[in-house]
Amino acid sequence: MGMMASLLAEYEKIVGTDVIDQLRQLSGILSGLNVVHINSTKEGGGVAEILHRLIPLKNELGLNARWEVIAGNRQFYQCTKLMHNALQGNRVELSQELLKNYEETVRENCEELREYLENADIVFIHDPQPAALIAHYPVHKGKWIWRCHIDVSHPYRQVWKYLRDHVRHYDASIWSLSEFAQPLPHPLYLIAPSIDPLSKKNIELSSDDLDKTFTKYGLDPMRPVITQISRFDRFKDPVGVIHSYRLVREFHPIQLVLAGGGATDDPEGEEVLAQVRQAASDDPDIHVLMLPPDDHLTINALQRISDIILQKSTREGFGLTVTEAMWKGKPVIGGDTGGIRLQVINHHTGFLVNTPEGAALRIRYLLKRREKLEEMGQKARRFVLENFLITRHLREYLTLMVAVMFKREDRIEA
Amino acid sequence: MAEAFALKDCALIAISTGQQAQTLRELRDRIETTNQSCIYYHFWGGLLRPRFDDPEFQNDFAVWARHSIHDKPLAERLALINPTDYEDLEDLRTKVVDIIEERLEESETLPYVRASNNFYFVRSQIVVFDTGRRFYDPMELASLIPRLSVGSIFYHFIDARRRTQLGKDDFTEWLKGFDAGYEPLNKQIATIDPYFTTLVELRGELAEVFARYLGRKDGHDGQPAR
Numbered sequence: 001m002g003m004m005a006s007l008l009a010e011y012e013k014i015v016g017t018d019v020i021d022q023l024r025q026l027s028g029i030l031s032g033l034n035v036v037h038i039n040s041t042k043e044g045g046g047v048a049e050i051l052h053r054l055i056p057l058k059n060e061l062g063l064n065a066r067w068e069v070i071a072g073n074r075q076f077y078q079c080t081k082l083m084h085n086a087l088q089g090n091r092v093e094l095s096q097e098l099l100k101n102y103e104e105t106v107r108e109n110c111e112e113l114r115e116y117l118e119n120a121d122i123v124f125i126h127d128p129q130p131a132a133l134i135a136h137y138p139v140h141k142g143k144w145i146w147r148c149h150i151d152v153s154h155p156y157r158q159v160w161k162y163l164r165d166h167v168r169h170y171d172a173s174i175w176s177l178s179e180f181a182q183p184l185p186h187p188l189y190l191i192a193p194s195i196d197p198l199s200k201k202n203i204e205l206s207s208d209d210l211d212k213t214f215t216k217y218g219l220d221p222m223r224p225v226i227t228q229i230s231r232f233d234r235f236k237d238p239v240g241v242i243h244s245y246r247l248v249r250e251f252h253p254i255q256l257v258l259a260g261g262g263a264t265d266d267p268e269g270e271e272v273l274a275q276v277r278q279a280a281s282d283d284p285d286i287h288v289l290m291l292p293p294d295d296h297l298t299i300n301a302l303q304r305i306s307d308i309i310l311q312k313s314t315r316e317g318f319g320l321t322v323t324e325a326m327w328k329g330k331p332v333i334g335g336d337t338g339g340i341r342l343q344v345i346n347h348h349t350g351f352l353v354n355t356p357e358g359a360a361l362r363i364r365y366l367l368k369r370r371e372k373l374e375e376m377g378q379k380a381r382r383f384v385l386e387n388f389l390i391t392r393h394l395r396e397y398l399t400l401m402v403a404v405m406f407k408r409e410d411r412i413e414a
Numbered sequence: 415m416a417e418a419f420a421l422k423d424c425a426l427i428a429i430s431t432g433q434q435a436q437t438l439r440e441l442r443d444r445i446e447t448t449n450q451s452c453i454y455y456h457f458w459g460g461l462l463r464p465r466f467d468d469p470e471f472q473n474d475f476a477v478w479a480r481h482s483i484h485d486k487p488l489a490e491r492l493a494l495i496n497p498t499d500y501e502d503l504e505d506l507r508t509k510v511v512d513i514i515e516e517r518l519e520e521s522e523t524l525p526y527v528r529a530s531n532n533f534y535f536v537r538s539q540i541v542v543f544d545t546g547r548r549f550y551d552p553m554e555l556a557s558l559i560p561r562l563s564v565g566s567i568f569y570h571f572i573d574a575r576r577r578t579q580l581g582k583d584d585f586t587e588w589l590k591g592f593d594a595g596y597e598p599l600n601k602q603i604a605t606i607d608p609y610f611t612t613l614v615e616l617r618g619e620l621a622e623v624f625a626r627y628l629g630r631k632d633g634h635d636g637q638p639a640r
Binding site for chain 1: 425
């Protein structure tokens with residue numbers, strides 16, 4: 001408890017006493033509650049990152065929280081990746097064989113998790129991978145909540161219908177934006193994700209560390225660096241980013257960094273990476289970096305040495321890399337989609353764009369108007385401080401738990 | 415001697431209703447029938463959820479009119495609605511519908527404009543919890559205001575307008591219970607416009623009003639007012 005007790009104190013230094021006091025008061029209502037979170041990977045991707053911190057925080061606040069992971073074979077991840085893409089709007093067919101393997105994998109995991117799931121007061125199931133677990137608990141003691149981190153605003157209907165048959169049995173679901181919420185016969189809660197200011201991805205770094213990053217990746221500290229951090233995924237449009245870079249190069253001697261971590265549940269990544277390498281050809285100022293999923297300090301440093309961060313996604317769940325960049329005081333040029341819209345306030349914290357040309361235009365503007373670049377960066381950081389840190393996320397989880405555990409009215413006097 | 419001031423706090427969680435509007439007519443139709451808590455959320459919820467601190471418009475209907483329907487006159491008229499001017503949410507609902515209908519009648523094209531982004535109706539649940547803190551002395555409360563959570567400010571200063579008989583804030587109600595007149599302080603509190611601001615700014619304004627009044631009072635007679 002000693003180490004954990006200091007965790008809240010660490011956040012208090014960043015967000016203030018009032019915010020932490022409120023979390024303690026709110027969690028007092030939920031003291032001793034058994035809470036289980038389940039997803040499909042311990043490393044890689046925003047879900048795992050946030051759970052790494054959310055669980056100890058809940059425990060420090062007096063809840064009894066744990067995090068379990070379901071495991072699957074390659075075919076299982078292939079199936080869930082296809083599901084993920086289909087929920088984002090891609091027309092993909094899931095073969096009976098893949099679905100059978102999916103269900104079988106979930107069933108196998110179910111046995112290992114039975115002890116925790118049967119005793120839980122609240123179960124949070126993250127994303128499609130473990131969603132079918134509920135089929136094995138038709139009668140459950142606790143409240144089951146499905147947390148969807150994906151942009152499901154225009155899902156491919158066939159696949160959504162399959163998944164909906166599982167999800168509709170939950171007691172509630174959580175969506176990152178109201179645009180994503182799909183009709184279901186239970187309350188559809190809205191909670192935006194968050195970042196953790198104490199994680200390796202976001203902690204302050206020394207100038208020495210930043211200098212080393214320039215050297216390590218062969219970047220010239222005298223020339224502007226433009227960076228997109230994201231998995232190598234078609235929806236992040238890395239090839240479009242290279243196109244933007246070429247349009248800017250005529251006017252500014254920029255360097256482009258495309259850095260991505262792989263996640264263990266993302267078999268499609270390598271194919272996209274090959275396309276990116278081809279598009280980059282032999283340009284020495286395009287740096288395509290395939291980083292291990294746990295190399296958070298490098299990602300942190302790359303964001304900090306950048307002048308501008310891009311997140312030119314054509315579809316995006318929420319876009320935690322946008323939040324991270326903003327927290328480091330960088331303006332973000334982002335695709336006008338999903339959660340990016342909630343964070344990038346056009347002309348205030350960055351720019352929303354629809355094309356590589358639009359991104360190029362804004363990069364040129366910010367490199368020419370340095371004072372604007374600085375001002376937007378500062379506004380971006382403050383916006384994240386007040387709205388997108390893990391403490392706000394945690395408050396909403398606690399509020400939701402009180403709401404589902406006790407009453408369903410608009411107003412709950414706890 | 416007045417009763418103790420019981421400091422409470424609250425947190426809000428948003429819930430999608432699944433209802434959306436693609437045109438202004440659809441918006442009007444949905445506003446007419448939607449749950450009252452949706453009206454509440456779209457006027458007041460912005461204070462308790464992630465939002466840029468310098469919003470162009472204070473309520474979600476005005477924002478949508480400006481950025482999704484691209485109708486500036488409608489946005490301006492909707493933005494000017496001050497929800498505290500209305501006795502209850504039904505009156506507020508009627509006002510919004512009236513403004514939309516008026517604009518639909520004025521414009522030949524507006525009824526056919528399809529929004530670039532749909533309006534999503536959201537309601538909320540509010541969890542109110544007791545902080546366990548009690549205050550007997552306005553001075554004591556005044557010194558704590560700068561450190562209150564924004565949830566406490568929302569509960570006692572905004573939400574109170576729905577709960578209290580006079581439709582005012584909890585601080586004013588409490589101060590009325592003291593023998594020594596706090597009328598001047600109550601008048602000053604009443605000048606704070608709870609709309610067109612953020613909760614952090616509201617907290618600052620309240621703290622200043624309390625400090626200024628009680629500081630002066632303290633200076634005059636050497637004793638805090640009882």
